[in-house]
Amino acid sequence: MKTYLLPSLKLTAVLIIICSVLYPLLIAGIAKVAPGGGDGVTVSSHGRVVGYENIGQKFTEDKYFWGRPSAVDYNAAGSAGSNKGPSNPDYLATVQARIDTFLVHNPGIKKEQISADLVTASGSGLDPDISIQAAKVQVPRIAKIRNRNEQELYALIDKVKEAPLFGFLGPEKVNVLKLNIELNVK
């Protein structure tokens, strides 16, 4: 064992320099020319930085599209899912309460129209997206409060929504923050 200790020690030092110093510095350097410069990509509204493109935000006011429930209340200082099991009675009661709350805020909507992503917490607690159906079901509420034409809002969703990758891989979705920024434009 002694024969191997000194070479091992030296090799460890060399590999720390390569893998933990040079490699991250190289990637940080390359990231300077990437969108956001390696600091994360931000988005602005009316000249003010209002958040990160990929990080979801909490929307509780009726005039905005809501995102998904979050186990960390959308504070990206941390990240976590609820870790509730599918048969947990407390968890199922929470989901039922979210459905009831949604129906109160969205009169005229039937519960079959509520997409499950609106009442279940995401894995990261920071999910920036909702499904198209989850956005559409909120249109009547927002149109009424903002005094706008529903068709116009459906068109807005179509404009902001993101197609599957290359048109055929993965789900269709809409970024809630971007949608709400567009909503505020007018």
Added chain:
Amino acid sequence: MNTELIGVVAMFTLTVLLAIPLGKYIAKVYVGEKTILDFLAPVERFIFRICGIDSTKEMNWKQHMIALLSINMLWFVYAFIMLLTQGSLFLNPDGNPSMTPDLSFNTAISFLVNCNLQHYSGETGLTYLTQLIVITFLQFVSAATGIAALVVVFNAMRDKVTDKLGNFFDIFTKTVTRILLPISIVLAVILVFNGSPASFEGKDTITTLQGDTVQVSRGPAAGMIAIKHLGTNGGGWFGANSAHPLENPNYLTNMVEMIAQVLIPIAMIFALGFYLRKKRLAWTIFGVMTVGMLTFLIPTMIAEINGNPAITQMGIDQNAGSMEGKEVRFGTPASAYWSIVTTIISTGSVNSMHDSSMPVSGTMQLLGMMTNAFYGGCGVGILNYYIFIIIAVFISGLMVGRTPEFLGRKIEAREMKIASIIALLHPLLILAGTALSSWTIVNHPDAAWAVKPANWLNNPGYHGFSEMLYEYTSSAANNGSGFEGLGDNNIFWNITTGIVLILSRFLPIIGPVAIAGILAKKKFIPESAGTLRTDTGTFGIMTYAVIMILAALAFFPALTLGPLAEYFSLY
């Protein structure tokens, strides 16, 4: 939903298409044939010179293991001390504290053994310094350690009688410079151009559109995320791992990370074929492993796409499947696929929260780790599978009345004893651990630990039991994923899983290497009409049956108490 299923098929197809040429390249690296990265040779010679290593000096299997264990021991001490003192060191813009001794112990071991069980959250539990010089470093070298051990076994499987099995430091170093580092750079560049952070800026504070003030954690994450997958490590930069939108920003990065984590395990199978010139054997192994993967994947896909029956009863639209703990940008099929691949190959990174998976999926994720032989982690996957080949050869030999032989060597009592011990160690560690924790909860619910046993479980009933079973299974399989609701950052879990981690890493490396080393010194018997062929479909089915029957016998009772009972309570 169709585009989501196509996404899954595309991910698997692309993985195999990339793994075949990579396997050929890997074989060339270890044979010493010309490759496109030969310009690195002077760099490697320079490393060997300043480290005082004679890379041409061949070692026998024991010397290999002593070298491997020596360098691993150094890494453990180094990592433990760094984590214990990180709070008072530099590169800590968020002002995160040092780890407690028990958490340092657990974390140092966990990353040393390629498991990456995390009893902390990256945002608050580590500093940028330790993320890089401890975590990222260990993610490189632990993967290289596993691959190096496998290459020793490759060397032993050649047709000549020898105890000279290459030089450990040579194989190990080339694994880092020729395979892990170059591919990681490519992956990290893809990640930064899709929005993963890579700079050294600390937390940002922003006022949201609605007017709330929140913080956003960042850091030099992209490089670590690359090797975390390529090296089948799985430990996340952020707490939510690859469900986090900065760690896995979109469907493209999800595909890239998914392919990256299973690329080397599959490529190593083909590398075996090229290295030993036994392509049929490689394809047989690949076939069995793929069937094994599908055995777990198909039920999981069906369960997740159909959604939670308790939520269906509430009358809402669950067309997108079970969305609790999942991200909209990946959807249920890609999350289900990830959850199975990550558990069979010992990566343990997650893009959805396994604790919230359907009971069938939970069973399949557990079985993925309990069998621990389909594709498997970097290097160690095939080492585990090698044990099952030995057992299958022996049983088949008994059944047809032939001397058990594998690749021209007789399997005798000594090799069988080693193989049996290694095969039984895995269920022993899992079941004993789960029994101990269950006993502790019942008999000492108020023990004064950081988290009282009474508060360990995040879910009541059967699912709570599954959380404990999952934790030990993940430790024993060196996987690292979790039913993360478990309150595991306390002395009980940190120490017990730490011990399971060490045993289940190094014994299953030493065992197969010892068997291969012993076999390599035995007389080589050329193939004849009386030889039991190991590269046929029949033998593949035999191996598959051995793996599945051993897992079923060992784990069926435990699974019945956990996810299976939950299934029957829910449907």
